[in-house]
Structure formats: structure tokens, C-alpha cells
Amino acid sequence: MSPSTDPASSPSPVASSAPEGGDSHEPESATMTWRRLFGLARPHWRPLALATLALVIGSGITLAYPQVGRVVVDEVLSEGASYDLSTVGGALLGLFLVQAVFFSLRYYLFTVVGDRVVADLRTSLYGAIIGREMAFFDRTRTGELTSRLASDTQLLQSVVTTNLSMALRYGVQALGGLVLLFVTNVRLSLVMIVVLPVVVGAAMVYGRRVRRLSREVQDAIADSTSLAEESIAGVRTVRSFGREAAERERYSEAIERSFSLAKSRAVLGGIFGGGVTFLAYATIAVIVWVGGHQVLSGAMSAGELTAYILYVLFVAVSLGVLSGLWTDFARALGAGERVFGLLDAATADRRREGSVAGSSSAVITRGHVQFNDVSFTYPTRRDSPVLRGVRFEVHPGQKLAIVGASGAGKSTIANLLSAFYAPDDGEVYVDGLTLEAYSEEALRDGIGMVAQEPVLFSGTVRENVRYGRPEADEGAIREALRAANALDFVEEFPEGLDTVVGERGVRLSGGQKQRVAIARALLKDPRVLILDEATSALDVESEALVQEALDRLMEGRTTLIIAHRLSTVARADQMIVLDRGVLVEAGSPAELIDKGGVYARMVQMQAIEDSVSKTTSW
Numbered sequence: 001m002s003p004s005t006d007p008a009s010s011p012s013p014v015a016s017s018a019p020e021g022g023d024s025h026e027p028e029s030a031t032m033t034w035r036r037l038f039g040l041a042r043p044h045w046r047p048l049a050l051a052t053l054a055l056v057i058g059s060g061i062t063l064a065y066p067q068v069g070r071v072v073v074d075e076v077l078s079e080g081a082s083y084d085l086s087t088v089g090g091a092l093l094g095l096f097l098v099q100a101v102f103f104s105l106r107y108y109l110f111t112v113v114g115d116r117v118v119a120d121l122r123t124s125l126y127g128a129i130i131g132r133e134m135a136f137f138d139r140t141r142t143g144e145l146t147s148r149l150a151s152d153t154q155l156l157q158s159v160v161t162t163n164l165s166m167a168l169r170y171g172v173q174a175l176g177g178l179v180l181l182f183v184t185n186v187r188l189s190l191v192m193i194v195v196l197p198v199v200v201g202a203a204m205v206y207g208r209r210v211r212r213l214s215r216e217v218q219d220a221i222a223d224s225t226s227l228a229e230e231s232i233a234g235v236r237t238v239r240s241f242g243r244e245a246a247e248r249e250r251y252s253e254a255i256e257r258s259f260s261l262a263k264s265r266a267v268l269g270g271i272f273g274g275g276v277t278f279l280a281y282a283t284i285a286v287i288v289w290v291g292g293h294q295v296l297s298g299a300m301s302a303g304e305l306t307a308y309i310l311y312v313l314f315v316a317v318s319l320g321v322l323s324g325l326w327t328d329f330a331r332a333l334g335a336g337e338r339v340f341g342l343l344d345a346a347t348a349d350r351r352r353e354g355s356v357a358g359s360s361s362a363v364i365t366r367g368h369v370q371f372n373d374v375s376f377t378y379p380t381r382r383d384s385p386v387l388r389g390v391r392f393e394v395h396p397g398q399k400l401a402i403v404g405a406s407g408a409g410k411s412t413i414a415n416l417l418s419a420f421y422a423p424d425d426g427e428v429y430v431d432g433l434t435l436e437a438y439s440e441e442a443l444r445d446g447i448g449m450v451a452q453e454p455v456l457f458s459g460t461v462r463e464n465v466r467y468g469r470p471e472a473d474e475g476a477i478r479e480a481l482r483a484a485n486a487l488d489f490v491e492e493f494p495e496g497l498d499t500v501v502g503e504r505g506v507r508l509s510g511g512q513k514q515r516v517a518i519a520r521a522l523l524k525d526p527r528v529l530i531l532d533e534a535t536s537a538l539d540v541e542s543e544a545l546v547q548e549a550l551d552r553l554m555e556g557r558t559t560l561i562i563a564h565r566l567s568t569v570a571r572a573d574q575m576i577v578l579d580r581g582v583l584v585e586a587g588s589p590a591e592l593i594d595k596g597g598v599y600a601r602m603v604q605m606q607a608i609e610d611s612v613s614k615t616t617s618w
């Protein structure tokens with residue numbers, strides 16, 4: 001038996017990080033984090049109580065072994081023995097068996113509860129992330145978030161499951177052993193009193209340093225995760241620019257950074273682990289020396305010294321294991337701080353929103369849209385205003401085309417109308433009420449969007465179409481696909497509506513993706529529709545199919561079209577022209593041509609072609 005000290009366990013693939021420009025949440029004190037973490041286990045107190053009972057019984061049996069040792073030396077191996085060896089052997093076997101049963105029970109219960117707690121934590125963390133305000137996603141990299149969701153919680157999982165169970169086992173063993181040391185021989189135990197504070201003090205200093213180092217390691221790994229995630233998601237671009245080697249290099253540099261930090265952590269762990277092991281063995285050496293003298297002088301029996309040394313070994317082994325676990329706990333603390341930080345920030349977000357978001361039952365029924373002197377700056381770019389005093393109105397059922405050079409602020413209008421961001425000045429009204437007056441649900445029901453590059457999720461066609469109205473029946477889904485000119489091609493797939501579209505819809509063509517997205521919007525049937533027209537040209541036939549589907553989608557709805565094509569603008573009832581965030585012209589397309597202003601010049605000179613996209617059909 002040797003004290004197991006492996007505090008510098010190899011760096012696990014664990015990553016976590018503070019978000020960039022991040023949440024200003026200070027790390028909580030270590031005790032607060034622990035309390036919150038273990039607070040999550042409160043609902044599971046029953047299995048935990050049972051596990052604790054198993055722990056106490058199992059460890060109690062372990063602590064009885066030295067007494068068996070004493071009996072063997074003093075009463076079995078000595079002259080005039082009162083027990084025979086087979087009785088003692090049989091009793092020992094029985095004890096081992098009972099102990100094994102209780103250890104298994106303890107291990108199982110603690111592990112399952114730990115897994116449950118972390119599963120719940122993951123779910124609420126995901127909920128917190130997905131519910132954050134839009135600006136949060138502007139400043140935080142996806143990789144950092146997924147890394148927190150996967151790795152920080154993974155670290156917590158190992159700590160609150162097996163590590164916790166082991167810590168309790170060896171904790172009880174160390175404490176019980178110490179008590180029994182004193183019961184067996186007070187004088188010898190004074191040696192332990194000198195050693196213990198040294199070990200505890202060292203563990204505390206060491207724990208603090210490991211915690212800091214771990215945070216740095218986790219930050220570095222999160223960086224590399226983000227890098228990997230971005231380049232894997234954009235693998236087509238990486239390939240087409242032939243940047244595989246460069247990306248590999250970038251990733252390897254990031255990983256090396258985390259490795260060198262992990263190495264420092266390992267050095268620290270090695271020194272600490274070695275120190276604790278030495279102290280433990282040195283104590284045993286001193287005890288053998290002092291105790292041996294006591295036996296020789298007849299103050300103590302040989303059996304008592306045997307039992308005593310066994311207890312010292314127990315305590316030493318337990319302290320060794322605990323010192324190893326200490327590293328893991330310190331590392332998990334860093335992860336816990338981040339996870340709770342993110343949860344708290346999300347709560348703060350919601351509270352902020354809650355103070356303005358209406359709890360009213362208002363719903364969008366007509367689709368009357370009004371921007372009233374709206375000014376806006378993106379929170380991540382405070383010094384450059386994107387919209388300045390924009391004012392316009394769209395009557396129910398009308399189509400408004402929004403035109404302007406790239407970066408003029410067209411999509412920003414869509415973002416504000418979707419309530420992804422709130423205006424700095426002015427108000428956005430729908431049906432006479434500000435957006436804040438609607439519940440989140442009413443907003444999502446009433447306002448729909450078909451994006452320039454529609455995002456499909458990696459399920460089937462059916463799941464994607466049903467996304468905005470999960471309760472829709474088969475008939476409605478097919479009808480939406482038909483109206484979107486998508487039913488024919490979907491039915492041609494061998495799997496039909498069950499065809500899996502691939503991540504972000506990669507297994508569909510551009511035009512197909514758009515039509516499925518149109519079907520999705522049709523099924524949701526919002527009163528107000530935002531249409532970010534695709535800039536990339538489709539072939540003539542596909543284009544005509546998409547256009548027809550869009551016409552059906554727009555029918556009878558208030559539609560704001562971020563327009564890139566002359567043909568679309570001509571179809572609109574009204575249009576507005578934006579120039580660097582300022583509304584410079586408004587009216588019907590014909591009026592604006594007659595007026596001979598900015599728009600007329602744009603059309604005439606076809607300047608718009610350059611400003612929007614080379615591939616548009618202006």
C-alpha cells in the first residue's frame with residue numbers, strides 16, 4: 001500500500017473561458033461556488049443519505065482492520081493463542097465481502113446523483129445561453145460557449161461524481177483513523193499533530209495556485225476549441241483557399257499554449273504530491289522509532305504498535321489521495337465559477353428584459369409597422385451609429401422595399417423590428433404598440449423572417465418546416481411545401497419529407513433551401529414578414545420558382561423586403577432609401593423614379609449593382 005499521490009493528473013480536454021468583452025461577473029468566493037454546486041444536489045437527498053450510510057459502514061469496516069491486525073499479533077501469533085488462524089481468516093473474508101457491497105452501493109449512488117445534477121446543470125446552462133440577448137452573441141464566440149457547455153460541465157461532472165465519492169471515503173477514513181490513533185496511543189499521536197497542519201497549510205496554498213493556473217489552461221483550451229470550431233464549420237472555405245496547413249499550425253500553437261500552462265500545473269502538482277508523500281512516510285518512520293522503543297520498554301504490546309502503524313498508513317494513504325483530489329476540486333472550482341457566472345448573467349438579462357417586456361396578452365393582428373425617429377448603435381460598436389432618426393410607416397398588407405448601399409443599415413432595421421436589439425432613441429411600433437408591450441411569444445408569432453441565407457437545422461425536411469409551429473399536422477406541412485414550390489422536389493427524394501437536410505441544410509441546393517425556408521415561414525403564418533432577399537443569383541428556373549413562392553408568402557401580409565433586385569422593388573407598394581443610416585427618400589418606386597433623386601440616379605447609373613453585389617440582377 002503506498003499513498004497515492006497523483007495530483008497533477010494529465011490535462012483533461014477541458015476548456016472554459018470568460019466570454020470576450022465578457023460578462024462582468026466577478027468570480028464568486030470558492031465557498032459560494034461550492035455551496036451552489038452542492039445546492040443542486042439537494043433535491044436528491046434521499047439517495048445521498050443512503051449513500052452516506054453506505055459510506056460510513058464501508059469505512060467503519062475498513063477502520064476495524066487494524067484491530068484485527070492487533071488481535072492477530074497479540075492473540076493468534078503469540079504463545080497461548082486464544083483464537084485460531086482459520087477463524088480470523090474466515091472473519092476477515094466475511095468483512096471484506098460486506099465492505100465491498102457497501103463500497104459498490106456508495107459508488108453507484110454518488111455517481112448517479114452527480115450525473116443527474118450535471119445533466120440538469122447542462123440543461124439550464126444551455127437554456128441560459130440560448131436565451132441571452134442578441135448583443136451577447138455579437139461579442140462571444142460560439143466555440144467558447146459550446147466549450148463551456150461540454151467541457152466545464154464535464155469537469156464538474158467528474159468532480160461531483162467519482163471524485164466526491166472518493167473524497168468522502170478517504171475523508172472519513174482519514175478522520176476516523178486520526179481519532180483511533182488518539183484512542184490507541186496519545187503520546188505517539190502527538191507526532192501527527194505536528195505534521196497535519198503543515199499538510200493542510202500546504203494544500204491550501206497549492207489549491208489556490210492550481211485554481212488560477214487551471215483557469216488559464218481552460219481559457220487557452222477554449223481558445224483552441226473556438227479556432228477548431230470556426231475552421232471546421234468553414235471547412236469549405238479553408239479547402240478552397242488551401243489553408244489546411246495554416247489552420248493546423250494555428251490550432252497547434254493554441255494547443256501548445258495550453259500545454260505549457262498545463263505543464264506548470266503538473267510541476268506544481270508533482271512537488272506538492274511528492275512533499276505530502278514524503279511527510280507521510282517520514283511520520284511513519286518516526287512512529288516506528290518511537291513506538292518500537294515503547295514496545296521494547298513494555299509500555300505497549302507488539303499488536304498495539306501494529307494496529308497503530310496500520311492506522312497511520314490509513315491516514316497517510318487517505319491524505320495522499322485527498323491531496324490528489326484537491327487538484328481536481330480546485331480545477332472544478334474554476335469551471336463552476338464560469339458556469340454560474342453565465343447563469344447569473346442570463347438571469348440579469350431576463351430581469352432587465354422583464355422590466356420592460358410586456359406581460360400583456362397583446363397579439364399582432366393587423367401588421368401595422370411604424371419606425372418613429374429610430375436611432376441605433378450596435379452595443380459592440382458604440383462609436384459608430386448605424387441608424388439615425390429613421391422614420392417610416394407600413395400599412396397592413398403593404399410591401400415596403402428597403403434599398404441602400406451595403407452597410408447602409410437595411411438588415412439593422414430587420415433586427416430592430418425582430419426585437420433582437422432595442423433602439424437607443426425613438427420607438428418601433430407594431431399595431432400601435434411598442435415592441436416591449438408584446439410578450440416574447442406574441443412577437444415570435446406575429447413577426448417572421450426569411451433570411452438571405454436561410455438556416456436549416458440538421459433534422460428532416462418535415463422538422464424544419466414545422467420549426468415555427470410544432471403542432472402543425474401533416475396536411476398543413478404539405479400545403480406549405482406546395483405553396484413554397486417545394487413539394488415536388490421533396491417528394492422526389494427517396495425519403496420524402498423524412499429526408500435529412502444535413503447540418504445547416506448542406507444537403508440541399510441553394511434554391512431548395514430557400515424554398516424549404518419559405519415553407520417554414522408560410523406555415524408559421526406571421527402578420528409581419530421580413531424578407532432579406534438573397535443576393536446570390538439562382539438559375540432562371542429556380543429563381544422563378546423561388547419568386548413565385550415568395551409572392552405567395554407575401555400575399556396579404558405586411559412585408560419589409562431588403563431588396564437587391566429591381567424586379568422586387570418594382571413589385572413593392574412603397575420604398576425607402578437609406579444612406580449610411582439616414583433615410584434619404586421614401587415613396588412608391590414610380591414616384592421616386594419620377595422625382596429624379598438618389599434612387600433614380602442609382603437605377604440610371606446602375607451604381608447600385610456595385611454597392612449591393614456583383615451577382616444581383618439589377
Ligand SMILES: Nc1ncnc2c1ncn2[C@@H]1O[C@H](COP(=O)(O)OP(=O)(O)OP(=O)(O)O)[C@@H](O)[C@H]1O
Binds near residue numbers: 406411412
Ligand atoms: N451585429 C453587429 N454588430 C456590430 N455592428 C454591426 C452588426 N451588424 C451590422 N453591423 C454594422 O452596422 C452597419 C449596418 O449593417 P447592416 O447589416 O444593417 O447593413 P445592410 O444595409 O443590411 O448591408 P448589406 O446590404 O451589405 O447586407 C454596418 O456598418 C455593419 O458593419
